[in-house]
Every structure is written in structure tokens, then in C-alpha cells.
Amino acid sequence: MIARAHHRQTFAFRLASPARLAAFTTLILAGGMGATASAQATPEDRAAVSITAGYQTSQPTFSQSITFEEYSEEGSLTTAYATRRRPVADAGLTLRLWRRLGVGVAGSYFHDAGSATVNALLPNPFVFGQPRPISGPASVTHDELALHLQVAYWATLSPRVALIISGGPTVFRVDQDFVSDVTFSHADPFDTATYEGSSVIRKRQTVTGGNIGGELGWRLARHLALAGSVRYAHANAVFPDTNADAVPVGGLHIGAGLHLLF
Amino acid sequence: MATRQRARWGLAGCIALALILAGLWPGVFSADTGWRAVGLSADQHIPVIPATSVAAPEAFRSKIQHIVYIVKENRSFDNYFGTFPGAEGATSGIISTGERIALGHTPDRMAHDLGHTWADTHTAMNGGRMDQFDLVEDGNVDGDMLAMSQHVASDIPNYWRYAERFALGDHMFESAAAESFPNHLYEMASHSGGVIGNPNALRWGCDADETRTRVQVQDAAGNVTSAFPCFEFQTLADRLEAANVSWKYYAPVAGQIGYIWSVLDSIRHIRLSPLWDERVVPYGQFLDDAAEGTLPAVSWLVPDWSVSDHPTRAIPGAPPTVSLCEGENWTVQNINAIMQGPNWPTTAIILTWDDFGGFYDHVPPPAVDQYGLGPRVPLIVISPYVKEGIVSHTVYEAASVLKFIETRHKLKALTKRDVDANSLLDMFDFSQVPAPPLVLPLRDCS
Numbered sequence: 289m290i291a292r293a294h295h296r297q298t299f300a301f302r303l304a305s306p307a308r309l310a311a312f313t314t315l316i317l318a319g320g321m322g323a324t325a326s327a328q329a330t331p332e333d334r335a336a337v338s339i340t341a342g343y344q345t346s347q348p349t350f351s352q353s354i355t356f357e358e359y360s361e362e363g364s365l366t367t368a369y370a371t372r373r374r375p376v377a378d379a380g381l382t383l384r385l386w387r388r389l390g391v392g393v394a395g396s397y398f399h400d401a402g403s404a405t406v407n408a409l410l411p412n413p414f415v416f417g418q419p420r421p422i423s424g425p426a427s428v429t430h431d432e433l434a435l436h437l438q439v440a441y442w443a444t445l446s447p448r449v450a451l452i453i454s455g456g457p458t459v460f461r462v463d464q465d466f467v468s469d470v471t472f473s474h475a476d477p478f479d480t481a482t483y484e485g486s487s488v489i490r491k492r493q494t495v496t497g498g499n500i501g502g503e504l505g506w507r508l509a510r511h512l513a514l515a516g517s518v519r520y521a522h523a524n525a526v527f528p529d530t531n532a533d534a535v536p537v538g539g540l541h542i543g544a545g546l547h548l549l550f
Numbered sequence: 551m552a553t554r555q556r557a558r559w560g561l562a563g564c565i566a567l568a569l570i571l572a573g574l575w576p577g578v579f580s581a582d583t584g585w586r587a588v589g590l591s592a593d594q595h596i597p598v599i600p601a602t603s604v605a606a607p608e609a610f611r612s613k614i615q616h617i618v619y620i621v622k623e624n625r626s627f628d629n630y631f632g633t634f635p636g637a638e639g640a641t642s643g644i645i646s647t648g649e650r651i652a653l654g655h656t657p658d659r660m661a662h663d664l665g666h667t668w669a670d671t672h673t674a675m676n677g678g679r680m681d682q683f684d685l686v687e688d689g690n691v692d693g694d695m696l697a698m699s700q701h702v703a704s705d706i707p708n709y710w711r712y713a714e715r716f717a718l719g720d721h722m723f724e725s726a727a728a729e730s731f732p733n734h735l736y737e738m739a740s741h742s743g744g745v746i747g748n749p750n751a752l753r754w755g756c757d758a759d760e761t762r763t764r765v766q767v768q769d770a771a772g773n774v775t776s777a778f779p780c781f782e783f784q785t786l787a788d789r790l791e792a793a794n795v796s797w798k799y800y801a802p803v804a805g806q807i808g809y810i811w812s813v814l815d816s817i818r819h820i821r822l823s824p825l826w827d828e829r830v831v832p833y834g835q836f837l838d839d840a841a842e843g844t845l846p847a848v849s850w851l852v853p854d855w856s857v858s859d860h861p862t863r864a865i866p867g868a869p870p871t872v873s874l875c876e877g878e879n880w881t882v883q884n885i886n887a888i889m890q891g892p893n894w895p896t897t898a899i900i901l902t903w904d905d906f907g908g909f910y911d912h913v914p915p916p917a918v919d920q921y922g923l924g925p926r927v928p929l930i931v932i933s934p935y936v937k938e939g940i941v942s943h944t945v946y947e948a949a950s951v952l953k954f955i956e957t958r959h960k961l962k963a964l965t966k967r968d969v970d971a972n973s974l975l976d977m978f979d980f981s982q983v984p985a986p987p988l989v990l991p992l993r994d995c996s
Binding site: 467 | 594595599600607957959960963966
């Protein structure tokens with residue numbers, strides 16, 4: 289088996305760059321501060337600990353493609369990866385430092401154990417121009433551990449309701465399985481071939497992206513509030529020597545949980 | 551009554567035990583192939599990471615312009631390289647009595663040939679047990695146990711120097727578990743047309759006397775019939791010709807004893823076409839072409855009887871004995887001509903032997919179909935781009951050489967054999983600094 293790789297960059301999921309996210313966040317925060325500063329009283333709480341469970345609603349995709357030579361003819365193989373909607377665990381701390389402005393840090397974890405789809409065109413051993421298609425699944429997992437650093441705007445909308453809008457850079461540690469070897473079988477007269485399975489290799493990469501989001505708290509007691517959260521975080525992780533496109537990480541998280549207020 | 555019942559249970563137990571052992575014991579006979587498959591897998595792989603696991607075909611095509619396939623006669627791997635460091639060799643073997651004996655020393659000139667027909671080969675292999683080489687015809691004449699003998703480095707120093715400096719394959723098997731004729735057919739066509747033996751005359755191929763010459767042919771169902779040894783099937787030579795790739799078959803000519811190995815004589819559409827005169831040339835011409843740098847893209851080189859390494863056989867008109875020393879000198883002479891000529895920097899030389907010749911080899915061959923494989927034969931690969939000093943343990947056969955040539959010239963496979971065979975490419979590194987030639991002195995064989 290002799291294979292020759294061509295890294296093909298086809299971005300199936302193109303989103304805002306970290307710089308654009310940060311600028312957008314600053315704009316939102318500045319606008320929000322101006323609009324609500326005069327309307328709201330200074331909030332009493334100086335810190336909020338949030339614990340939420342949510343769902344990552346986006347389904348980023350990417351692919352891994354090679355061409356190879358077999359039986360004196362070029363064949364091709366593409367593996368399509370799709371990260372599915374899955375739960376996200378999230379915890380964070382926001383501190384109000386001056387008036388409604390503060391800083392925050394949050395961590396989130398996302399795990400998807402799913403499958404990728406392998407499609408290949410295998411040259412025929414005896415005849416040119418009659419490739420044999422094979423197709424099948426490969427079990428792959430995708431993990432994201434994210435650290436979100438945030439500048440926050442903390443608005444008390446009523447005695448019971450508070451809104452925290454935040455944004456900033458995100459550092460993702462991504463663990464991704466990639467198909468490393470595909471096995472097929474064929475027998476005389478070799479008109480068809482059968483996909484037998486794939487081996488995968490796990491790769492890790494750390495990349496920086498951005499995040500923007502908001503949390504709405506509904507106070508139940510002096511130190512306790514119900515919370516709903518929305519956060520969009522994103523980066524592209526490039527894994528060298530995998531013949532894969534950049535892997536989109538993050539997405540839109542929607543969650544609910546608790547705020548501990550101090 | 552109780553005694554009879556115990557006896558019945560005992561008999562049933564023995565049968566059950568025998569069946570279990572038959573299932574577990576390696577190389578036990580089965581109805582269709584004679585012996586169980588132990589080797590090549592049908593599964594294929596596409597490496598994705600890294601995507602290039604072996605030498606890239608492009609580099610192969612740019613660096614190698616000449617492939618020379620030299621086919622000598624009748625030696626097993628253990629006979630030549632059983633004591634080679636790093637190779638899977640043996641210095642002793644089990645014989646039909648169950649006794650393990652030390653391999654004796656093969657003389658330079660053998661007093662007689664060893665049986666290596668289809669029947670001899672299957673007797674020797676004994677279903678993969680490899681313990682009946684002493685039972686091949688003339689394998690043990692008056693206690694000489696020549697079938698259970700081997701050479702040492704000092705007997706064939708130049709073959710060893712090639713193996714040490716370039717690459718040695720220790721899992722090259724003969725394609726057909728039989729003698730010369732079918733194996734030479736495999737070297738051209740990746741099959742033998744079902745032929746499982748030598749023709750019954752001293753003239754083989756389409757030149758033979760059609761009224762009297764016959765060869766045994768086994769069909770897919772295992773039925774054996776006899777046929778005139780003049781066939782009509784595609785060979786690699788045809789594929790090369792169709793692709794406008796230059797090739798020559800350097801071989802003994804009519805009148806020389808080694809003409810029996812000029813196997814294109816058995817392919818009717820070549821023997822009876824102008825290709826026979828244009829492409830099939832006397833083996834002596836190889837020295838001139840190599841020296842002048844006019845080697846074609848693909849050459850087959852077949853020796854005459856006296857320099858073939860073939861143990862002596864009583865053939866009318868043949869010298870009484872064949873000297874291995876002289877056979878090695880002939881090989882060295884031709885390889886020196888390549889190395890001293892202008893084609894050396896872009897040449898790959900495949901030096902191998904057609905069949906095991908009746909000599910002991912301890913490795914059970916993989917069963918790939920009803921015809922083979924047979925016992926191991928030596929394989930030496932010589933090129934500026936061969937990985938220097940390696941011993942490859944990859945399973946090869948003649949179809950591996952054809953696959954190597956097909957890959958170089960972007961040709962499709964001929965049969966299932968070259969589809970499934972491992973190519974020789976894993977013995978090459980086209981990114982290495984090219985190895986200089988190794989011109990060796992001829993030995994004094996007097």
C-alpha cells in the first residue's frame with residue numbers, strides 16, 4: 289500500500305476570528321454600560337459563582353482527505369467528521385470591580401463520542417478508470433476543555449433580576465481522534481471491495497479563540513439565583529500531519545443552573 | 551459388555567483427539583489445497599496517517615530506469631543463507647524419522663541432482679511440517695543426505711557480499727510448489743497456466759515436438775491433464791510492449807541446454823511473432839548492453855546450464871558436473887558489467903532462484919492457492935537505492951517482482967497473485983545517498 293497525501297483545506301465551518309469577537313464584545317459592553325448606567329442602581333453583589341449545565345447546539349464539521357496510488361492508479365479517501373449536539377458542563381466566577389464592570393473566568397467541558405464516515409474510491413487492480421467505492425463508519429471522539437477569560441458588564445435590571453454580559457479570549461484544549469488507517473478486503477475478480485474498519489489515532493492541540501455571552505439571574509434568596517446562560521465560543525484547531533482541515537471547536541452553548549451571589 | 555463399552559469410548563476419544571490435533575497442528579492437509587493457509591491476508595490497508603508508509607512511486611519512477619531480473623536455478627534459502635546473520639536460517643533440520651540432524655556441507659559440484667517435482671516438493675513440505683526433504687528423489691543417496699546440506703559463506707563469498715552490502719530477502723518463496731518450468735512461467739505471467747511440472751522432453755515450449763511433448767496441467771478443480779507446453783496467455787512482456795516500455799529477455803538459445811528455461815518459447819504469440827527475434831536475445835548480449843549502457847527498461851536474464859547453479863543432472867550433452875563457483879562467477883560478471891557501465895546509477899537488480907531444487911528449508915510456505923507457494927529461495931536486491939545491509943522479512947514470490955515492475959511502469963496486474971503480492975518497494979529508500987557500485991573479483995574455480 290503506497291499512499292500519497294494532499295492536504296485539502298475545505299472549511300465547512302467558518303466563523304468570526306478571535307480578534308473580531310473581542311472587538312464585538314468591547315462594543316457590546318461599551319454600549320450596554322452607556323444605556324443602563326443611568327437607569328439602574330448600583331448592584332449590591334460583587335461576585336457571582338455560576339454552575340450551569342447546558343447544550344452545545346452547533347454541529348461543526350470538517351474533513352480529512354488523501355489521495356494515494358494503488359495498482360498504478362490514483363485513489364482517494366475522505367473522512368467526514370461531524371461533532372454532534374451534546375451537553376456542556378460549565379462553571380465560572382465573575383467579580384464586579386468598578387461600577388458595573390468586572391472580570392470573569394469560566395471553564396467548560398464538552399465531550400462527543402460519535403462516528404466519522406469514511407468514503408474511498410479504490411482503483412481496480414486490472415482495469416483503469418473503474419474505481420471501487422467503499423464506505424463505512426469509524427468510531428471517533430472529540431473533547432474540548434475550555435478556559436474562558438472575560439471582561440464583564442453586570443447590570444441589575446430589577447431587585448430580583450441581574451444580567452451579566454461578558455466576552456474575551458478562550459483557550460481550548462482539544463482532543464480529537466483521527467482516522468489513521470483504513471482496512472478493506474477484496475477477492476477475485478476484484479470488481480468490488482468491502483470496508484472492514486479503521487484505526488484511529490488521538491491527537492491533542494491547544495488553541496486560542498474568543499467567547500461572548502450573557503447570563504441572566506433570577507434571585508431566589510439573598511445569595512442564590514436561578515441562572516440561564518448563552519455563550520458563543522470558537523476557535524479553529526489545526527492538527528499538523530493529519531491531512532485534515534482545521535477542526536472547528538466551540539459553538540453556541542445554551543444552559544441553565546445556579547448563581548451563588550456574594 | 552463393560553469392556554466393550556470402554557473400548558468404544560476409548561476409540562471415540564482417540565478420534566476426537568486426532569481431530570482436535572489436526573485442527574491445531576500447523577500445516578495439516580486439507581482437501582482443496584493439500585495444506586492449510588498460513589500466510590498472506592486478503593485484507594489491504596490504506597495508510598492515512600502517515601500517508602506515505604513506503605517509498606513513493608514518483609521517486610521510484612524518477613530514480614530507477616532499469617530493472618534487471620536475474621533468475622538462477624535450484625537453491626533453497628537455507629542452502630545458501632541458512633547461516634547468514636540476522637536472517638531466519640537454520641543449521642539443522644528434522645527428517646522423516648523425526649530426528650533432528652545437523653545440515654551437512656553442500657559440495658561445489660554436486661554428484662547428482664535432487665528431486666524437486668510437484669510430488670517431491672509436497673513430500674518435502676509434508677503439509678507444512680518441512681520434515682521430509684530426505685525423501686525427495688535422490689535426497690539421500692547411499693546416506694549422503696545431500697538434500698539436508700547447506701553452503702557456508704566461504705563457498706559463495708560474492709553472493710554473501712552482495713547480501714551484506716545490499717539487501718537480502720529471507721521470505722522469498724517459489725511461486726509454484728514445483729520445479730523450473732511452472733516457476734519460470736510465473737516469472738513472466740504471474741501464473742503458470744496451471745502447469746505443475748516440467749515437460750517430459752529435453753525441449754520445452756512451442757519448439758518442442760508436438761506429437762510427443764507433454765506437461766502436466768492442473769485445473770482449478772484439481773484435475774490433472776497433460777498438454778503441449780505452448781500456451782496462449784498474457785505476460786508482463788505483453789503489457790510492457792503495449793505500454794511502449796522497452797524490454798528484453800536475455801536467455802540461452804536453441805542448442806544450449808539452458809534453452810529449456812527460455813520460457814517465452816512457451817508463449818505462442820511471442821514465439822511466433824517478430825518479438826521473438828527482437829526482444830528475446832542470447833544471454834551473452836547482456837554483458838555488451840550493460841557495458842554500453844543500452845539496457846532496456848526491463849531485462850530478464852537467464853543463464854545457461856553450466857553457470858546456472860543447478861545441481862548436476864544426467865542430461866545428455868551436459869557437462870558431468872556444474873560448479874557453483876563458476877555459476878557465481880557468471881552472476882558476478884554480469885552484475886559487474888552493470889556496475890561498471892553507465893546504467894548503474896538508475897538500476898535495480900533482482901537476483902533470485904527459480905525453485906528450491908530439493909534442498910532443505912525450514913520455513914513453511916504460505917498457501918495462497920492450490921499451486922503454491924513452495925519452499926523459500928534466496929533473494930538479493932541490488933541498487934544504489936536499496937536499503938543497505940538489510941534483511942527483509944516480508945513475504946515475497948515471483949509475483950512480487952512483477953508487481954514491482956508494474957508499479958514502476960504504471961501497469962495493471964496480470965492475475966490475483968500480483969494483486970495480492972507484496973512489492974519489493976519496502977526494500978528501497980529513494981531519499982538515501984546512492985550506494986556506490988560493488989565490483990567484485992571473479993574467483994578461481996579450478
